[in-house]
Amino acid sequence: MLIDRVLGSVAILLAAIVGVVSWRYGVGAASLPGPGFWPLLIALSMAGLGAALMARPGPAPSSPAAGASRWERFAVALGTLAFYVLALEPLGYLAATFVLLVVQLRWVEGRSWRGSFLTSALAAAISLIVFRAFLNVPLPQGMLPLPRW
């Protein structure tokens, strides 16, 4: 129920924004549709569907039944992803991936220190070799004093 109302209102809001922007791109005529024509159609459909959802909310979606939320781990996971995006090119593939994996294995998944270090080192190294040597994909070298690959 609630999800449909939220979804419906978000849809209508988004449709309004898109509609305005599309209008500004120029809608053109029926014989020569402008760049805004298609997005405007989409916006109108979204508004209609959003209104339909709010008027007649459907059955509750089958959210997979699961346990309690593990928010700290989730936050750490997101943090590692943000780190990766920022650090990949400066630190290089090997170092960034190693850190990503260690933090994930140790803090998100709760594995041992030794296991995390070992797995991360192996995974980072092997993936580098496979992708660089076998698949010919260049990966960031980074600024650390490591052998060129």
Added chain:
Amino acid sequence: MLLHGFALALTPGNLVYVLLGTVIGTVIGVLPGLGPTASIALLLPVTIGMDMVSALIFLAGVYYGAMYGGSTTSILVNIPGEASSVITCLDGYQMARQGRAGPALGMAAFGSFIGGTAGVVAVMLISPWLAEAALKFGAPEMFALLFFAFTCIGGLTGKSRARGLLMACLGLLLGSAGTDDIHGVDRFTFGTLYLRDGIGLVPLAMGLFGMGEILYNIEKREETGAVLETPKDLLPTRQDWKDSTLPIARGSAVGFGIGILPGGMPAVASLLSYAVERRLARHPERFGKGAIEGVAGPETANNAATAGGFVPLLTLGIPTNSVLALMLAALMLHGVTPGPLLLVKWPDVFWGVIASMYIGNVMLLVLNLPMIGLFVQILKVPYSLLSPLIIMFVLLGAYALNNSVTDVLATILFGILGWLIKRYGLEPAPLVLAFVLGPMLENNLSKALIMSRGAGLPFFFSRPISATLLTLAVLVLLYPLMRAGWRWAAKRQAAEKRV
């Protein structure tokens, strides 16, 4: 032509690719969490360096393998590897609990083989004919066909059609970002260079399906059921075969029929097959308690549907589910424009893929039964170890596409979107499909409107093919409203009678 295809597919290099594809696909299918869509999305970047036919052969192998691997986990652990194996859990797991895991797995393998092979034969026979017919399609007809496909896709998945269609509209919106085809104007690019080319399908798919799944599992970790020991005796009995023959035959027909249609996901095919078998069975109460027909029929159907999906993809250039949408992306990455001209311009691709599908089916049957032991071991690897490794692989694949960190960022952002979608029980598949279909829809619509010289909607209805397709699409859209109207009318009648 088919012989030429076999000649291509049987070269040592391509044979290796078929082998690799089916094995990797099965492994990924066995692993919980990653379905065929995520697997193909993850492996797409890997195929960039390969030549065109090999890349498709590899990916088709992965697709088939993932379907097969999914049924293994359904039978042994009661956890479906992906959507189309959900039905197999019902009777397959019960059979395993009764000590009959072997025949269940065996029948799933044989059924899959027969369904897949029958499907490929049908693809081979129907495609050239369909491609010829499609050559007569102009822009209005293509638009009508795509619109029909769009309404089926949005409406057939999940519990609520409005929700599915809304997801599809979101996909359309995301697909419209980038430089407009006809006018060259930048739309929704927010002034960035990255978005000029539009949003990439691979970061979108990897994020929504792969990363989203992982993030969801980090937030809520589910407990997996106990893994049973490696089954020893894998061959079904004569009685099993007797019981399964008709379900397999019906499954092939049902599966292929569903597979050709837009929105025809193998999951739908296996569901339908199960329903049909239960309806037709002499003792329907056996279903849900370990009836082998409940495994044979659906498994055959989902493989036949998998094959069937290739018909619209290869002849019309229309993908009917998210996996095929990714195959389309793979084709385009290698410079092939799918459509009715594919058989004419790139016959190698078509016949090579067909031949590899035959070979892939055989390989799956021959390899997977003996390798069951290995797969059971894989099932025992803890998810806490796999999850970070999968993340690494997703991010690596995203970077490998264009050597761009922005792609990695895009994948992560779509991962968050995918997590939200999964968390609230929504469907990601219509989004991806609409994302791929959107630009085609717009292109054909614009061309058709220009052709119509301002006549607008009546123009579409003046041509027989587009008129029929559009009417069908409208019917699909309005069907639930009509049903609700009938029910309301029936209730009113009943209430009046009481008075």
